[in-house]
Amino acid sequence: MCWQGTRFFWGRIAGHLRAPNHVWRFQVSExxxxxxxxxxxxxxxxxxxxxxxxxxxxxxRELKVRPSVSDVVFKSSAFxxxxxxxxxxxxxxxxxxxRAADAIGTAGFSFLTEVQxxxxxxxxxxxxxxxGTVTIAVIAMCVSVPLAxxxxxLISEITRGKLQQWLIxxxxxxxxxxxxxxxxxxxxxxxxxxxxxxxxxxxxFGWIPFFAVTGENGEVLTEASAFTSSAFIAGIVVGxxxxxTQTSVMREAFSQTPPGEREAALALGSTRWVMISxxxxxxxxxxxxxxxxxxxxxxxxxTIAVYMIISPIFEINWQVLKTGTNSVSAxxxxxxxxxxxxxxxxxxxxxxxxxxxxxxxxxxxxxxxxRSRSGAESEA
Amino acid sequence: xxxxxxxxxxxxxxxxxxxDDITVELPARRAGATQIPDVTGVEEGxxxxxxxxxxxxxxxxxxxxxxxxxxxxxxxxxxAPLTGIAGWIAVAFLLFIGLxxxxxxxxSDWQEVKDRVWTVLIVSAGVILVGxxxxxxxxxxxRGKDALPHLNLFTQTMEFAxxxxxxxxxxxxxxxxxxxxxxxxALAVTIPLGIVTALFLNEVxxxxxxxxxxxxxxMTALPSIVAGLFVYAAVIVxxxxxxxxxxxxxxxxxxxxxxxxxTSDVVLRLVAGSLREAAYAxxxxxxxTVWHVVLPTARSGLVTAVILGTARGIGExxxxxxxxxxxxxxxxxxxxGPMISLPLQVFDFVRxxxxxxxxxxxxxxAVLLILVLALFAIARLIGGSGAGQLTPRQQRAAAERSKRxxxxxxxxxxVRNGQRWIDQDIPSxxxxxxxx
Numbered sequence: 001m002c003w004q005g006t007r008f009f010w011g012r013i014a015g016h017l018r019a020p021n022h023v024w025r026f027q028v029s030e031x032x033x034x035x036x037x038x039x040x041x042x043x044x045x046x047x048x049x050x051x052x053x054x055x056x057x058x059x060x061r062e063l064k065v066r067p068s069v070s071d072v073v074f075k076s077s078a079f080x081x082x083x084x085x086x087x088x089x090x091x092x093x094x095x096x097x098x099r100a101a102d103a104i105g106t107a108g109f110s111f112l113t114e115v116q117x118x119x120x121x122x123x124x125x126x127x128x129x130x131x132g133t134v135t136i137a138v139i140a141m142c143v144s145v146p147l148a149x150x151x152x153x154l155i156s157e158i159t160r161g162k163l164q165q166w167l168i169x170x171x172x173x174x175x176x177x178x179x180x181x182x183x184x185x186x187x188x189x190x191x192x193x194x195x196x197x198x199x200x201x202x203x204x205f206g207w208i209p210f211f212a213v214t215g216e217n218g219e220v221l222t223e224a225s226a227f228t229s230s231a232f233i234a235g236i237v238v239g240x241x242x243x244x245t246q247t248s249v250m251r252e253a254f255s256q257t258p259p260g261e262r263e264a265a266l267a268l269g270s271t272r273w274v275m276i277s278x279x280x281x282x283x284x285x286x287x288x289x290x291x292x293x294x295x296x297x298x299x300x301x302x303t304i305a306v307y308m309i310i311s312p313i314f315e316i317n318w319q320v321l322k323t324g325t326n327s328v329s330a331x332x333x334x335x336x337x338x339x340x341x342x343x344x345x346x347x348x349x350x351x352x353x354x355x356x357x358x359x360x361x362x363x364x365x366x367x368x369x370x371r372s373r374s375g376a377e378s379e380a
Numbered sequence: 381x382x383x384x385x386x387x388x389x390x391x392x393x394x395x396x397x398x399x400d401d402i403t404v405e406l407p408a409r410r411a412g413a414t415q416i417p418d419v420t421g422v423e424e425g426x427x428x429x430x431x432x433x434x435x436x437x438x439x440x441x442x443x444x445x446x447x448x449x450x451x452x453x454x455x456x457x458x459x460a461p462l463t464g465i466a467g468w469i470a471v472a473f474l475l476f477i478g479l480x481x482x483x484x485x486x487x488s489d490w491q492e493v494k495d496r497v498w499t500v501l502i503v504s505a506g507v508i509l510v511g512x513x514x515x516x517x518x519x520x521x522x523r524g525k526d527a528l529p530h531l532n533l534f535t536q537t538m539e540f541a542x543x544x545x546x547x548x549x550x551x552x553x554x555x556x557x558x559x560x561x562x563x564x565x566a567l568a569v570t571i572p573l574g575i576v577t578a579l580f581l582n583e584v585x586x587x588x589x590x591x592x593x594x595x596x597x598x599m600t601a602l603p604s605i606v607a608g609l610f611v612y613a614a615v616i617v618x619x620x621x622x623x624x625x626x627x628x629x630x631x632x633x634x635x636x637x638x639x640x641x642x643t644s645d646v647v648l649r650l651v652a653g654s655l656r657e658a659a660y661a662x663x664x665x666x667x668x669t670v671w672h673v674v675l676p677t678a679r680s681g682l683v684t685a686v687i688l689g690t691a692r693g694i695g696e697x698x699x700x701x702x703x704x705x706x707x708x709x710x711x712x713x714x715x716x717g718p719m720i721s722l723p724l725q726v727f728d729f730v731r732x733x734x735x736x737x738x739x740x741x742x743x744x745x746a747v748l749l750i751l752v753l754a755l756f757a758i759a760r761l762i763g764g765s766g767a768g769q770l771t772p773r774q775q776r777a778a779a780e781r782s783k784r785x786x787x788x789x790x791x792x793x794x795v796r797n798g799q800r801w802i803d804q805d806i807p808s809x810x811x812x813x814x815x816x
Contacts, residue, residue, distance in 0.1 A: 067665070074667040078580035082592045085577045085637065089599045092610050092634060099613055150505020158502060167506065169760060174513045176688065176756050177749070178695025180723045184730060184745055185516045188523070188738075196464035240512055247509075271495035301603030303698040304727060329605040329698070336612065336702055344613055351606040362601040 005030050011041045015049025093355075100349035103342065111349065117314050117331065119339075119346040126350050131316050132231060132326040133300055133354070139235025139320060140299040144243045145292055151243070152250035152291075157276055168251070175244035183305035186237035191228055191309070194236065198227045198321045213322045221322070229311035231325040237309060238302050242295035249294060249369070253287020254280050286372015293365035297358045303329035328354040440483045441500070448476035473504070520745050527743025534747075538708040543734040552744045554710035555725035558625060559694060559751075561714050562704070562721055565629035566693055570636045571686055578644035583670060593645070599638040607634045608699035616703060623705040625719030631699035640689040647681030648674065680762055687759035691752050697723040722748045 006027050014020055028040065067075070104111055106122060114125020155167050198213075199222065206212040206220065213221045257280050265275040281288075306327050312334060313324035332347050339347055452472035480500060485493045526547060527533055533551040541550025577596070581589045611631040616623060651674050659669040675682070705718030706728050720728075722744060729741030770778060 068667075070667040071665045074670065075584060078576055078584050079588075081573055081576035082580045082584075082588065084573060085641065086592055086595050088634065088637070089595045091614075092599075092602065092607070095610055095614050096606070147505050147509050150502045151509045153502045154506035158499065167510075170510060170513065173753070173756055174509075176691040176695070176752055177513070177516070178697070178723055178752060180695065180697045180726050181520055181745055181749060182516060184726070184742065185519055187730070189519055193466065197466045200464075200467060240516075243509060271491050273495040273498040274491070276498075297601055301601075301605070303603065303605040304701075304723075308727070308730075329603055332605045332609055333698060333701060336609065344617070348609060348613060351603070351609050354603055355601070355606050358601040358603060359598055363598070366597065 003027075009037055011037075013045050013048060015045055017049075096348050096352045096355065099345050100352045103346040103349040106342075107346075107349075115315055117335075117346075119343040124346050126328065126353055128314050128316050129326045129328050129331045129350065130353070132310075133328050135231045135317075135320055135325060136235045136238055136306060136327055137296055137299040139232060140239035140242060141292065141296060143236055143239030144246055144295055144299075147239075148243050148246035148250055148291065148295070149288065151247045152254055153276060153280070155247070155251050156254040157272070157280065171244050171247050171251075175248070179241060179302060179305050180308075182237050182241050183308040186233060186305055186309050190233055190236065194233055195224050195227045198230065198232055199224070202227075202321050209318060210320055213319055226323055227321060229309060229323045229325075231310070231317070231320045234306045234309045234325065234327075235320070237305050238299045241302060241305065242298045245298060246291040246295040249291030250284065250287050253284035253291070253369075253372075257283045283373055286369050290365045290369030290372070293361050293368070297361040297365065300358050300361070301329060301354060302327075303333055306330050307333045436487070437496075440480060440496075444476050444480035444483055447479050448472045451475050477501070517749060520742060520749055523739070524742035524744075524746035526739040528746055533740070533743055537710045539710075543732050543737050545736065547736055547739060550740065552722065552725055552740070552747065554708070555720050555722045555744060556747070557710050557712065558704075558719040559722040561712070561719065562625050562629045562632060562700070563690060563694055565626065565714060566632040566636060567686070567690060569629075569633050570640055570689065570693075574637055574640035574686075574689075575644055575682060577641050578648050579670060579674075581641075581645050582648040583666065583674070596638045596641045596645075599634075600642060602634070602638070604635055604696050605698040605702070607631050608702035610634070611699065612702045622716075623703060623718045624716060625704055625711065625714035628700045628704035628719065628721065629714065631703050632693045632696055635696055635699060636689045636693040639692060640685055643685035643688065644682055647678050647685055650681065651677045683762045684759045687755050687762075691755045691759075694755070695723055695748070695752060697727055700724045701727070722751070 006029050008025055008027055010023050010025050012021060012023055016022065026041070026044070028037070032040065103119065103124075107114070107124060111125050113127055114123060115128035117124045117126075117129065151167075151171065155164055155171070159167060201211050202213045202220075203222075213226055215221050215226075261279050261283070262275060265279050266272075270278070307330040310325050310327070310330060311323055312326045312330060314326065317324055328350050332351055335343065336347060449472050452468050452475055455471060456468050477497060477500065481493055481497050484496050488496075521528075530547055530551075532548060534556070535553055536549065536551035537554040538550045538552075539554075577592065581593050608631050611627050611634070615627050615630060620627065655673050655677060656669055659673045664672070700721045701724055704720065704724070706724065707718040707720050711717050711719045726741050726744045726748060729737050729744060732738070
């Protein structure tokens with residue numbers, strides 16, 4: 001029996017590398033005295049412990065980087081370019097704010113509540129024009145979002161190979177077409193041919209307040225002249241203009257759906273549409289919302305097509321099919337020419353308001369896309 | 381399964397004397413060879429079709445389409461007092477969806493009907509979009525065909541032509557010149573500034589670079605009219621007191637710069653990090669890495685970014701409207717006097733009630749469209765491949781260079797036991813095993 005003539009004691013080895021707090025059991029012969037145990041433990045400790053390295057004056061090395069001349073030149077010119085870019089952008093923002101402060105200071109809070117626009121008589125406000133801008137943008141969204149969703153799904157889910165490439169090219173091409181061309185089409189083709197549709201809608205859906213077309217005394221108007229140059233027509237044209245942007249963002253989001261999840265749905269026996277609605281669309285939710293908001297931002301700022309189509313009025317018009325609406329950019333294009341100093345300041349205030357709204361929408365869109373599952377790796 | 385069944389012995393793997401199965405005699409195994417069982421005497425079953433489109437699917441679509449068109453024509457022509465082509469299209473489309481759903485439901489279950497109807501809806505969204513674009517483009521060309529064939533459209537200006545003059549007089553030469561000069565100045569500023577800023581964002585980085593990126597993204601939200609208003613108030617009213625092509629160039633630059641920066645940034649980010657690190661590891665300085673590795677790899681993408689920004693800048697009307705004004709004479713000096721551009725000329729022409737002016741406007745619009753489409757086509761051709769990907773011709777050239785390098789480094793090729801490897805007859809290890 002190995003225990004005969006021995007006894008055990010327990011102790012810790014503080015300098016042990018891996019187990020400094022472990023309680024070890026030691027076996028010593030009975031002849032060892034109690035008082036010697038401490039000494040023995042200390043000796044054993046010293047034998048088995050890992051020695052702590054002595055750091056005498058050892059400090060992290062200082063890494064000196066001595067860039068070459070070409071590197072210095074490159075870095076400073078890159079910095080310079082960045083500074084110039086920021087300077088240009090900030091100059092635009094600051095100049096607008098400073099010049100607009102004049103008008104906003106005079107108008108005060110009524111800038112947001114006044115519908116008239118006559119800076120000469122100090123009575124001006126963007127409520128009417130902003131309402132018109134938003135109306136046109138909302139109609140544009142109603143037109144563009146279904147088209148963009150459908151086309152994005154078509155490109156990413158249903159078509160393959162060459163046809164897919166062609167469709168992507170075609171949609172990008174549509175984004176490059178100048179807005180004045182859409183404006184021409186809107187004025188010369190759509191005005192005449194959409195009026196019967198607008199009349200039909202107001203006849204059969206006139207019980208909804210938005211679609212009614214009534215005159216001053218509340219009488220229902222049916223002649224074609226009451227339907228021209230309306231927010232409806234402008235909204236359709238602007239909607240077609242923003243579809244390519246939305247389609248690109250949504251398509252990128254959809255094409256990043258993990259193939260594993262797609263195949264899992266198909267392997268469980270679902271049809272393609274069920275796979276799309278259960279896997280692709282929830283995954284691409286961020287891309288859908290982000291793309292929609294990017295298109296909304298663009299629709300709010302559209303100038304020349306809206307200017308060519310609408311007939312400007314300065315009151316809030318809830319009836320989208322009726323003639324007469326306005327938008328901030330059309331207002332600026334209309335009034336800049338005969339603007340005095342103060343009127344110019346008022347116009348800049350309106351422009352600044354539009355810029356801020358578009359900025360907020362764009363930033364929200366970017367953050368939604370970046371935070372979503374689909375946007376994490378895309379560069380939208 | 382009840383417990384008693386579980387306790388019964390599992391059926392054995394080999395053939396039992398009572399079983400009525402087919403036993404196949406396998407020939408003796410040979411190492412390294414795949415065995416295909418002998419199938420003489422086994423009947424071939426019917427071949428399964430795995431293709432997507434069946435004949436009856438095509439007929440379903442075709443039949444529903446024809447029936448919908450016929451019924452809609454019936455409604456609009458004879459039965460109901462409905463008018464208008466838009467209504468006809470809408471009714472025909474709705475009927476098509478309904479009839480197609482009905483036809484599919486005759487042979488399939490609800491899930492497949494839903495699937496096919498949604499597929500048809502998605503395809504129609506794409507068709508509507510492509511159709512609308514094609515319509516807009518074709519409409520412009522069709523309305524412009526009166527003015528386009530006249531050569532004076534491209535060589536004369538409107539200096540001596542008025543609204544009542546026929547199409548054989550007057551042209552848009554001054555607008556074309558104006559567009560080219562304004563875009564030229566804008567590009568001369570935007571290309572270096574934009575690309576170097578994108579390089580700054582990607583190569584140098586840091587907190588300031590993040591700030592610059594945020595600002596550049598914010599500026600893409602700037603409406604074009606506000607950019608024009610800024611230049612109008614800052615440059616024209618304050619400094620020069622007159623409209624000029626240069627002011628229009630500034631406005632176009634402010635519009636183009638954020639777009640070029642953003643797309644170049646994306647393209648430069650796509651350059652593989654391993655390429656940069658390889659260059660650094662070989663001792664290249666930062667500038668040499670950028671010049672010899674990053675820029676050539678991203679060249680096609682950068683060209684695409686610039687061309688797309690140019691196409692966008694050419695089509696901008698509102699900044700030019702505010703800063704450079706409408707004029708009828710050709711102005712070659714960007715610093716003095718108003719200079720009109722092509723989209724602005726289109727806008728100005730169509731505001732007049734004279735049919736000749738409207739025809740000229742559509743002609744100018746057609747020229748603008750051709751210009752933008754040509755730029756776009758060039759961008760697609762040049763930038764078709766991604767960063768670092770070579771066209772087939774470039775791949776062949778790279779292969780040729782590699783072959784020449786191999787011959788230069790070792791004229792005989794790899795050598796084994798004093799003999800050229802390609803000359804030696806080295807037996808395959810598989811053959812050696814077989815011989816054992």
